[in-house]
Amino acid sequence: MDMFEDTPAPSNSPEFTVSELSGAVKKVIEGEFGLVRVRGEVGRVSRPASGHLYFALKDDRASLDAVSWKGQVAKMQVRPEEGMEVIATGRMTTFPGQSKYQLIVDDVAPAGAGALMAMLEKRKAALGAEGLFDPARKKPIPYLPQVIGVVTSPSGAVIRDILHRLRDRFPRHVLIWPVAVQGQNCAAEVAAAIKGFNALQPGGPIPRPDLIIVARGGGSLEDLWGFNEEIVVRAAAASEIPLISAVGHETDTTLIDYAADLRAPTPTAAAEIAVPVRMDLIATLADLAARQSRGIAQTLQRRDQRLRDLTRALPRLESLLATPRQRLDTAGQRLGGALGMAAAKKRGSYATIASRLRPEALLGLIARRAESLNAAQLRLNDRAARAQERKHAAFDKWASRLPLSLARLIADAGRKTADGRAKLTQLDARLQSAPGQRLALLAQRLDALERMRTTLGYDQTLKRGYAVVRGDGHVVMTKSAAEKAQTLEIEFSDGRLSLGPRPTKKPKPGGFEQGSLF
Incomplete structure (x- = not known):
């Protein structure tokens, strides 16, 4: 017996594969x-290039991995962020590749308004630390913009209130960029609208706004959440065009x-801030024009009086010209002797x-110049x-x-x-055979047309x-x-049959005339 032989003991327990x-x-x-609803704090949020969302739900004693697929992420009203307390709805499953269980999340909701407010304060602090809320970077609002861009829903009462207020105060050219003002698409569409207005070129087919108004009516914190998203805040901060925010009522803050x-506290107030009252401007301009006219008249009157006073203080013309005339006479008397x-x-x-100009000097100069010329x-x-x-060497080369x-x-x-002669021979051979081939082709087409004419002609129809x-x-x-018709002629396949003139008298009432073909 081998002392290293190990015989397994028989067992009734079933064997399973890992799968x-x-x-x-x-x-x-x-x-x-x-289907379960799990409440916990969000941690370790990651979203790879696939678009799926991976995060963890945890409390003080345990942690649960969660995943939401790309299509489910697109439907979420609020996306989970690290540190946010949420209630996740989904179903439990396992991931055999790593021997772990996880929650497939269909929807995420904040665990009460406190969670939203906490996330809002955290986001506000982070964006404020970047300087996006710095008052020094804010641009002045134009006094009287020529074109106003409005980012809002085209079907709500907000746009009607804005247009009505602008029409009453000072009519302006208004461009409306329709967007969703709540829901999943709100933030992306509002940010795209702000960037779209800024992308318009001055002097282009669509006028570039001088002022942008982002407006929405009142609502709950969840309804206004799209205006708290980071992409909207960054788009508003990066806008080169001055922007007025009119989201919600006076007590709502995003x-x-x-x-x-x-x-602006309300969308209507935003319209009032955007433009002044036209009638007030007209009255102010009229008052300023009257004051300007009075000021000009008074200034001219004072200048005229001052000019008259200065004129009386000027000396006489004769006294001013006496001394220069005397100096001229003295200079004229001295001119003759000075010229001599x-x-x-x-x-x-x-x-x-x-x-100094002797002939010998000239001859020496000529000789020196001649020597220089000969050397040159x-x-x-x-x-x-x-x-x-x-040149000769290059030419020989x-x-x-x-x-x-x-x-x-x-x-x-x-x-x-030689190649040209060969091609010419081929072309000549093709030229000799081309008329015959063309005539044969035309003859075939003529025969086909004749058969078609015979088939479709009415003679064949008569034979049937x-x-x-x-x-x-x-x-x-x-x-x-x-x-x-007075005379009738009937054509059959084997000839024609003529019927003579027909009687013209009227048929008897109640039936056809005797002897009529009809």
Whole structure:
């Protein structure tokens, strides 16, 4: 007996594979927990490129992994964030690949208004730390915008109130960007509308707004939640166009109110802030115009009086011109003697220069210039000779290559000529055979058309038992036309039958006339 031999003891316990055991556990868990609602704090939120949402629900003693698929995430009114207390609705299942159980979440709801407020305060603090709510970055609202962009629902009472208030105060050009003001699509559409208005180019086919109003009526915290989303706050903070937030009533506050350049308590108040009262402006302009006219008149009157006072203080014209006239007379008397002295001085300078111009100096200058010219001529001739030698060398180099190139050109021309003759021969053969082929094709088409004409002609129809009726030389197709005709002719397949003139007297009442064909 081998001391290392190990014989297993027989057992009645069934054996399972790993997959069988995992499947059995999965059926038990899914059967016992078909639909559950779990309350807990959200932790470890992650959303990969697939679009699915992975997070954990935890309390002070345990943690539960949860997953929400991409389609379910798109339907969520509120998406879970880390640290938020929620109530998740879904079904329990297992993940055999990692031997763990998890909750497939269909919907997530905040665990009361306190959870929403806590998440709102946390988000407000985070965005405020980035400087998005800094008053220094807010832009001034234009006094009288030419174009106003309104981001709101096109079917609600808000847009009607805004348009009515603008029409009463100061009519302006209004562009409406329709969006959903609550629900899952609210935040994305509002952010896209703000970015869309900013993307419009000045002077383009669609005018660029000078002011944007984001408006919505009152509602609960959940209804207004779309205006607390981060993408909306960032779009409002990044807007180059001044933006007025008019979301909810006066007591409602959302994060877009802090990022906007100005907050209005109601949408109607936003319209009142956007434009002044036209009649007040007209009255103010009239008052300013009257004040301007009075001011101009008074200024002209004061200037005129001041000018008259200054005129009386000026000296007389004769006294002003007396001294300059005297200086002119004195200068005129001194001018003659000064001209004579200047001419004598110039004459003396000329005589000094002329004494230096002797013939020997001129001849020496000419000789020196001639020597310089001869030296330059020699240098020029030398340079020309060297340039000519270089040109001859280059010409000889190219001339040595010319016979080979000419031979290649003649050979290429010979090959092209042979190819052209071969192609010309082929084209001539095709030209000789083309008329015959064309005539044969046309003859076939003519035969086919003749067969079609014979088949479709009315002669074949007559052979099948039909006849053609003509009245007074024309084909008749109705009974009334046949009754009106004086003579009838019937064409059969083997000939025509003519009927003589018909009697014209009226038929007797109650029936046809005797001897009538009809």
